[in-house]
Amino acid sequence: MLFIGDDWAEDHHDVEVQDETGRKLAAARLPEGVEGIARLHELVAKHGSDNLDASKVVVSIETDRGSWVQALLASGYQVYAVNPKQAARFKERYGTSGAKSDKGDAHALADMVRIDRDQLRPIAGDTEEAQAVKAVARAHQTLIRERTRTFQRLRSALREYFPAALNAYADLSLTSTDAMELLVKAPTPQAAAKLTRTQITAVLARHRRRNRSAKAATIQAALREQHLTLPEPVTAAYAATVTAHARLLIALNEQTAGLEGQVKAHFLAHSDAEIYLSMPGIGAVTGARVLAEFGDDPTRYASAKARKNYAGTSPITRASGKSRSVQARYVRNNRLADALQTQAFSALNASPGARRYYDKQRARDVDYNPALRQLGNRLVGILHGCLKTRALYDEATAWSHHAHPHAA
Missing domain, CATH: 3.30.420.10 (Ribonuclease H-like superfamily/Ribonuclease H)
Known part of the structure; x- marks a missing residue:
């Protein structure tokens, strides 16, 4: 060798x-x-x-x-x-x-x-299809994180010189493209106060908002309220900053939406997509992220425990001398952990068995996050069994031993 x-x-x-x-x-x-x-x-x-x-x-x-x-x-x-x-x-x-x-x-x-x-x-010997899903799923998630960072910078600037905009566009979601277009059109308090209801309605109509007349009236009223202002040169400087961030958010919204379509297309073309989508709490985007990080090599995980360990949902034990503690596993694939946390949260409403399992943990005085992590750990084991046997998720089979409380 x-x-x-x-x-x-x-x-x-x-x-x-x-x-x-x-x-x-x-x-x-x-x-x-x-x-x-x-x-x-x-x-x-x-x-x-x-x-x-x-x-x-x-x-x-x-x-x-x-x-x-x-x-x-x-x-x-x-x-x-x-x-x-x-x-x-x-x-x-x-x-x-x-x-x-x-x-x-x-x-x-x-x-x-x-x-x-x-x-x-x-x-792992992942297929070309799985590698493609991984590439687009990670890129899509990175764009979403970048959009969040950009929004936080924009929000911080608005709080400094134009807090009324935060209240005015709250119903639209400040990361939405129509809210960003209104900010670009009127980035200062003085310009925003001059926006007519017709101008606001036209932007909302272009993005197919419902109840446009009522929303436009609410936005106009909020923008015309009295509030503290900064000197004109300082306001102009902040307005230039906000305009740049708003234009960047518009571009990020467009590219994120386009990449989301690619994520769904590549994921749905994969042979394991049907099994992932049968799991409670998993949609096309979440399923793509979980598949991307787990891969599709059938020999990669020798057991459900190995898959759970890689996912970071299973706990670790620290024992030395007389001390022994069981702790959460924080050294893990964070992208996969985020996707599984999202699945576990969504599964609470999608699966009665998952809800009972979560409530059982909470009844033992387990906090919210640890209980959700334990539910995610259980769902990873179920997913491993479904992939191994090439079977779709079945609610009765998955939670059969949790359907009734055990005798004391």
């Missing part, structure tokens, strides 16, 4: 090749791209035996995505994505001085995959 440590950077890779005894066979700096992959294959061919199978080449690298990683997987190599924190802890056995070099990192990664391979997780 050959063991390769790959310390990657944006434009190059430092690699070291070892044999089964840990003897260093080669070290090189390879460029990113086709040329680099070709030179890596040459190193493997040079130092491997004539009949070396590709599966006997084991690569350790601190990432699980990108064209380089996909090329390694396509070559048939075993590829292990090492968490950077794990790699840093492993390198401490060589010394505590804190010295660092790219060649040294490649050496440590090769040693790590040779010595502790059984403790590492190989990169």
Whole structure:
């Protein structure tokens, strides 16, 4: 077997090749791209035996995505994505001085995959469809988070010089495109007070708002109320800031809506979509996020417990001497944890069994978030069973042992 440590950077890779005894066979700096992959294959061919199978080449690298990683997987190599924190802890056995070099990192990664391979997780063999869902689902969620950050900046600026706008556009939702268009049209208190009901109604009609006349009257009245003002130059400066953020939010709304359509299209085209959608609390967007983070490799999770551990819904136990505590698992995939929290919350109204399970936890004086996390943990186990047996969710089967309270 050959063991390769790959310390990657944006434009190059430092690699070291070892044999089964840990003897260093080669070290090189390879460029990113086709040329680099070709030179890596040459190193493997040079130092491997004539009949070396590709599966006997084991690569350790601190990432699980990108064209380089996909090329390694396509070559048939075993590829292990090492968490950077794990790699840093492993390198401490060589010394505590804190010295660092790219060649040294490649050496440590090769040693790590040779010595502790059984403790590492190989990169899952997800299908192309699952990888596509992951790409668009993560991008969609990132845009939503960016929209929230932009809105918070806009809201902070409005509170400084134009708090009446926060009240006037509250019914429209301040992140909505029509509210942003009205802000762009009249970004100062003086300009907003001059907006006519016809102008406001026209914007609401363009975005198909109901009860437009009543809403326009309410907005106009709120914008014309008396309130404290700032000097004109300061107001103009804040207005320019708000206009820039409002235009950015309009663009983010448009791109988020377009990307949401891509998320749904890619998710619904996946063979597992029907199973995910049968689960309580899961819609197309939430289902896409859960599928994206779990992947679709049927061999990745050996058991429901393994899937729960990866999801971060299962607790961890800390025991030392006479002390023992059970705590929430906070080192986890946060994107997946957020999606499962959303599913668990929605399942309270969609599934009577989920509601009973949640109420049972609350009756034991478990707080809201821990009870919701335990419900999410249970739902992950149910999802694992459905995916394993290729069966749709069934309410009676899923909660059969929770349907009636046990005797004391």
